[in-house]
Every structure is written in C-alpha cells, then in structure tokens.
Amino acid sequence: MAPKVRSLHDAAKVADYQARGWFSTETVDQLFRDRVAEDPDALALVDAANKEALVGTPARRLTWGELASEVDALTVRLAELGLTRGDILATQMPNTVELVEVYLAAWQLGVVVSPLAVQYREHELTGMARQAEFAAYLTSGRCGDRDLLVEALAVRDRLPSVRTFIRYAAPGETSAVPDGAVGLTAAPATDADRDAVAALMATTNDPNDAMTICWTSGTEAEPKGVPRTHLEWLAASWAGVDMPRITKDDVILNPFPMINMAAFVGLLLPWLRTGCVLVQHHPFDLMVFLGQIAKERVTYTVAPPALLVMLLHNEALMSQVDMSSVTRLGSGSAPLPPSMVAGWQEKHGIGVINFFGSNEGIALMSSPEDFPDPTARARYFPYYAAPGRTWSSRVSEWIQLRLVDLATGEDITEPGIVGELRIDGPTVFPGYIGGESMPSPFDERGYLKSGDLFEIAGDEGQYLLYVDRAKDLIIRGGMNIAPAEVEGLIAGHPAVAEVAVFGVPDDILGERVAAVVSLKPEQSLDLDGISDFLREKQVAHYKFPERLEIVPALPRNPVGKVLKRDLRATVN
Incomplete structure (x- = not known):
C-alpha cells in the first residue's frame, strides 16, 4: 500500500500564519465550488484548436456548470477505483480540458496530484515512482505519435506501488483500453453521482494537506519531489492575480505545461481565484497560439523571452495577427532583454511582466505598476526587504528575503555585492519528499536556499538584480x-x-x-x-x-x- 501524504506544515506555524492573514483556511476544491456557484452558465474552459491532432478527440468548450458536472462524475469514478485522501495520483497528460478535470476531481477527494511532463519516458517515470510511491497512474493515452498508457504498462513491474492504471479521455475517444488498465470517459454527473460526491465531501479537506508533488531538477542527478499544500499554493496564487491584475473579465491563454509553478501560480490558480476564462494550449505551435489569441479574444498570456523577441521583430507576421485584445504579457525563466520589454510597450502599448519563480516557493514579479520604466522592469525585481518601499502585490508584505554572502555566510545589506537569494514565508514549501534522507534546502534560520545569485541595486537599494545561477541548471x-x-x-x-x-x-x-x-x-x-x-x-x-x-x-x-x-x- 502506497503511503498517504497528509498535513505537512507544523501546526504552530500554520496557526501563526493564519493569524497574520498569510495562510487562509481555504482549499482549492472549495475555491472551485465557489466559482461554479457564482456563475454556472459562464464560459470557463476552452481546449486548443489542434487538440484532435494531438489526442484524437475534438476540442471542447465548457461552462463552469458543465465543468463541475464532469468533475463530480470523475470524482466518483476515482473513488470507486479505491483512491482516497492522501493517495498520490501520477498524471501524464497534455494541456486539455480533461487535465483540468482530473486535477479538480482529485482535489475534491483529497488526492495528491503528481504531474509528469508528457516528454518523460521510462527513465523519469520509474525514478519518480520510486521516490513518491504513486498509488495510481492516469493519462490520456495517445499523445501525438505516442501512447503513454501503453508505455507505462510496459514497465509496470518497475512501478510496484501503482495499483491502478487509468486512461481518462474526452467523449469520442475510440482507442481500445489496453489490458491491465481502466478506461474512463468524461461525462456529466448523474443524480447518483451528485449524491455520492456529497457523501465523499462530508469530511472537509485540510488546507495543510498536500495538494501536489511537482518535480524539480537541481544540481543532483535525480529530480526532487516538491510537495505543496493548499496553504502555500493559495498564498502564492495572489502573486499571479495581483501582478497581471486578473479579473473575471479576462481571457487567459496557457501555453505552459500544467506541471509546475509557472502554470499553477501564473494561470490555473488565478483562473480559479477570479472566475475568468482559461484557454489551454499544447504542444506549442506558434500559428495555433496566435490564432487562439485572435479567436478567443485573449487578454493575457505568457511566453518565453525568445518568442516575444521574434514576434516583436517579425513585422510581416505581426501584420497578419490580431492581438488587439491583449493588454499585458508575462515572461520569464531567463533574463528579459530590455529592448524587448521596451519594444512591446512602445510599439503595441503592452506591458510585459517579468517573472522569477521556483517550484519550492520563490515568487518575484516585476509589473508595469511597480516598474513603469520597461528597461528597469526587464533588469530588476522588487527587493521586498527594502525599507520604506511598498509593492503592488500583497505577497510582497508576506515574504522575507535575505541575500547571503556564500563565502562568509553574512547577510548582504549594501548594493553591488553578489549573494544567494534566500526566502521565507507562506509561499515556501515544507521540504522535499524523502525527508531526512534528502539534503535540507533550508539554512540555519529556516530560509529556503534558492541557489540563485542576486545583488541589491537601484539608487535607493529597492531592487534586486539577477546575476547568475549558482545551481548548474x-x-x-x-x-x-x-x-x-x-x-x-x-x-x-x-x-x-x-x-x-x-x-x-x-x-x-x-x-x-x-x-x-x-x-x-x-x-x-x-x-x-x-x-x-x-x-x-x-x-x-x-x-x-x-x-x-x-x-x-x-x-x-x-x-x-x-x-x-x-x-x-x-x-x-
């Protein structure tokens, strides 16, 4: 029997952070039900136009009420397969409507989701299963020219904790379910399903329970499992809402694999926070991406710096694209060229938000509101510890930052000296799976050691300037x-x-x-x-x-x- 993952943060810490207003008492499943009750007939979720070529089923559009009905039905089916609170469900699916349904159904049950990139194969799957002891594995089956379920079943003897293999497909899937697996199809809930969900949810989920186990690559040879609870995911979600100023009226386009911090904090959780429309995209296809922006009237999306540079300078392509609905863009994962950030603002009137984050809990964001000068926005991040300075995101008031000289171990308080960024607060995870067998990611004061090098910058020392990765990544x-x-x-x-x-x-x-x-x-x-x-x-x-x-x-x-x-x- 695979282990259960339950309360992760120390109870005294939870009580302290809740008293300060940094942790809430919410759970993500409750957030979802609130959105459904608020406007069940509003459009909620849209597939990519090329979905059929990827997984073999047509693209779908669901209202909040339709989404909730299918989520309830899937919740019951997962419970019938024996999944219960604290079990770990490995998911390996492209960005589709069905992936979101799997997450929401699992979280209604209190099941922990461990999302795996669709690029992963036997090497990664077996290594992660060994560490996390997955109770079940769920996929869409076909993904392009691969059948992920067949691949997983081929190595089932190396996945001893996995007791159930599941294919979850949209209506219209015609592929036969291979021996040794269970096939489920998205469908509305029946009256019996709704009664069963009510009974299953009679025991409220604990916000201190694990919600996900994402995977991060560091300097070690094997990826590390990063468990995160409802508490810190929902705290971090405010950064994804506040910086882009997302509201219910927005249409947001998600091109990031929905497997880690970028998609969760940047798009999925802000969608649940606000009740806006989420449009899925996968795999990345430039013309499909641009077509979705025009067709769905997307107001906000995220893209890597290199793509934004290319689009900015490809006037022939941009002349054929309707991006008039877009009011801001997000980018990150690499230093942003100042000319790119300035170019989007000057040519198109679109502010590019600069993101810097990690699965473990770093959440630095430079918004047009805090950094009106696009050149400064490209180069700098807010130094939350700067005395007398306030920032537009409420998360800035909750996070404690340190820069530490790696040679001396001393805190850096003056500009121009390079040190490792260390962070504490409600966005930070409780520690890697494996517990004491893993090297601690925290320093002697309990701060997360980021492995990233910054220096204090700006005329008044109010900024952080990214220098380099201390980690070999x-x-x-x-x-x-x-x-x-x-x-x-x-x-x-x-x-x-x-x-x-x-x-x-x-x-x-x-x-x-x-x-x-x-x-x-x-x-x-x-x-x-x-x-x-x-x-x-x-x-x-x-x-x-x-x-x-x-x-x-x-x-x-x-x-x-x-x-x-x-x-x-x-x-x-």
Whole structure:
C-alpha cells in the first residue's frame, strides 16, 4: 500500500500564519465550488484548436456548470477505483480540458496530484515512482505519435506501488483500453453521482494537506519531489492575480505545461481565484497560439523571452495577427532583454511582466505598476526587504528575503555585492519528499536556499538584480534539465571516459544541451551515437545533447572540479 501524504506544515506555524492573514483556511476544491456557484452558465474552459491532432478527440468548450458536472462524475469514478485522501495520483497528460478535470476531481477527494511532463519516458517515470510511491497512474493515452498508457504498462513491474492504471479521455475517444488498465470517459454527473460526491465531501479537506508533488531538477542527478499544500499554493496564487491584475473579465491563454509553478501560480490558480476564462494550449505551435489569441479574444498570456523577441521583430507576421485584445504579457525563466520589454510597450502599448519563480516557493514579479520604466522592469525585481518601499502585490508584505554572502555566510545589506537569494514565508514549501534522507534546502534560520545569485541595486537599494545561477541548471524551452543527470546517463556509454554537460545560448529555446566528452582508448562517438544510447534508456528527448565536442581530457581546477566555463568556449 502506497503511503498517504497528509498535513505537512507544523501546526504552530500554520496557526501563526493564519493569524497574520498569510495562510487562509481555504482549499482549492472549495475555491472551485465557489466559482461554479457564482456563475454556472459562464464560459470557463476552452481546449486548443489542434487538440484532435494531438489526442484524437475534438476540442471542447465548457461552462463552469458543465465543468463541475464532469468533475463530480470523475470524482466518483476515482473513488470507486479505491483512491482516497492522501493517495498520490501520477498524471501524464497534455494541456486539455480533461487535465483540468482530473486535477479538480482529485482535489475534491483529497488526492495528491503528481504531474509528469508528457516528454518523460521510462527513465523519469520509474525514478519518480520510486521516490513518491504513486498509488495510481492516469493519462490520456495517445499523445501525438505516442501512447503513454501503453508505455507505462510496459514497465509496470518497475512501478510496484501503482495499483491502478487509468486512461481518462474526452467523449469520442475510440482507442481500445489496453489490458491491465481502466478506461474512463468524461461525462456529466448523474443524480447518483451528485449524491455520492456529497457523501465523499462530508469530511472537509485540510488546507495543510498536500495538494501536489511537482518535480524539480537541481544540481543532483535525480529530480526532487516538491510537495505543496493548499496553504502555500493559495498564498502564492495572489502573486499571479495581483501582478497581471486578473479579473473575471479576462481571457487567459496557457501555453505552459500544467506541471509546475509557472502554470499553477501564473494561470490555473488565478483562473480559479477570479472566475475568468482559461484557454489551454499544447504542444506549442506558434500559428495555433496566435490564432487562439485572435479567436478567443485573449487578454493575457505568457511566453518565453525568445518568442516575444521574434514576434516583436517579425513585422510581416505581426501584420497578419490580431492581438488587439491583449493588454499585458508575462515572461520569464531567463533574463528579459530590455529592448524587448521596451519594444512591446512602445510599439503595441503592452506591458510585459517579468517573472522569477521556483517550484519550492520563490515568487518575484516585476509589473508595469511597480516598474513603469520597461528597461528597469526587464533588469530588476522588487527587493521586498527594502525599507520604506511598498509593492503592488500583497505577497510582497508576506515574504522575507535575505541575500547571503556564500563565502562568509553574512547577510548582504549594501548594493553591488553578489549573494544567494534566500526566502521565507507562506509561499515556501515544507521540504522535499524523502525527508531526512534528502539534503535540507533550508539554512540555519529556516530560509529556503534558492541557489540563485542576486545583488541589491537601484539608487535607493529597492531592487534586486539577477546575476547568475549558482545551481548548474539548463533551462531549454522552459524545461529544467539537471546536467548531473544527463552526465550520469552518458557516462554509461561504453565509449565514454568522462563527460561534462551544460547549456549553450539559443535564440529560440533559451538554451540547448551541449556535451563535451573524452573517450576511452580506440573508441569513437558522434551525436547520433549518444542519441541512440539515450533513446535505448528511454530518456526524455528534450534532455538529448544537441552539440557535441570530443576532447582528450576535461579541464579541471586544482581540486578536481571540471571547468565548465572553459568548456563552453569550445562548443559552437
């Protein structure tokens, strides 16, 4: 029997934060029911136009009432399969209406959702299942040219905690459900379903219970599970509402995989907070994305910096696109070019909001209200600890920040000195799954060690300037890649003696994966050989190196650390 995940934060901390107004007594399932009761006939959720090509079923549009009915029916079906409060449900689905239904149904039951990127394959799935001990695995089945359910069933002997494999599909799905799995189809709730839901929800969920286990890639070779409760998700959600000033009248377009902080705080939870319209998008397709903006009259969306740069300078394309409904944009995951932020404001009157966040709980955002100068907005983030300065998001009043000199361990209070950002407050998670077996992410004062380097900046020391990642991390197209993980995999190739993996700049994806390899005597290797080897290991394709350099030996410093900065200069 897989373990149950229940209350995670210390009770005294919860009581203290609730007394301060930082934690609420809400749960996300209650938030959803409030929106349904508020306006059941209003449009709530829209699929991407290319959904049928991706999963084989037509795109759908649901009102809040229709969504609630299907969520109730799915809640009962999941309960009938034996899922109960505290169980962990692994989900591996593209952004669709049905993915949102799965989340909402699970949270009504008190079931913890562990969202997995659709790019993940056997290597990632089995590793994460080993750590989190999933009770069940749920997918849409087909995803492009892959059948995710068949892939999962093929390694079920390596997923011993998973007692149920589920395909959840939209109406119109015709694929046969493979042996060993259960097929569920989205459908309205019956009277019996509604009675069953009322009985199931007679015991109110605890806001201190885990709601999700997301996955983060750091410097370690294996991704870490990040449990988050209703408490800190709902606290952080205010940043996603306040900075873009989202209201019920908005139509928001979600192109981010709904698996982590960016989509949850940036889009999903603000949608539930306000009752606006959420439009799904997946996989990213530029013309579909732009078409959705025009057709759905999208008012707010998010996009990576490279895409916004390309659109800004592609006048021929922009002349064919109707973006007149868009009033603001969000971007992040990489430093924003000041010319891009200024260009959108000057050419189109659209303010670009600068985001910097993490699954563990960092939530820095620079809005046009706080940073009217677009150049400053691109470069800086608010320094919440700056004396005498207030910011537009209520979250800024709840978060405590420190900059710490990594050489001395002392707090930095003066501009121009680089230090690690550390954070405490109601947006911060309670700790990685694995407990004491995992290195603590917190310092001696209980602050989360971000691994990101900043310095205090601005004439009055009111800003934070991002400097670099202390963590050795690659961000390719918004997906985090731990170089140590890829290095460990490539090191298993029989021709490889040593390997170093790092990111190199790319105009489209932000970074691409590069590998520098030294070979064993009388061996040869090319990029195709590495790809074939990783493919055999069932590794997600986005982790495959796209640049390769063969060297006699890896350069190292006097204590044996590989000098990746020197290696970057050798890769074109």
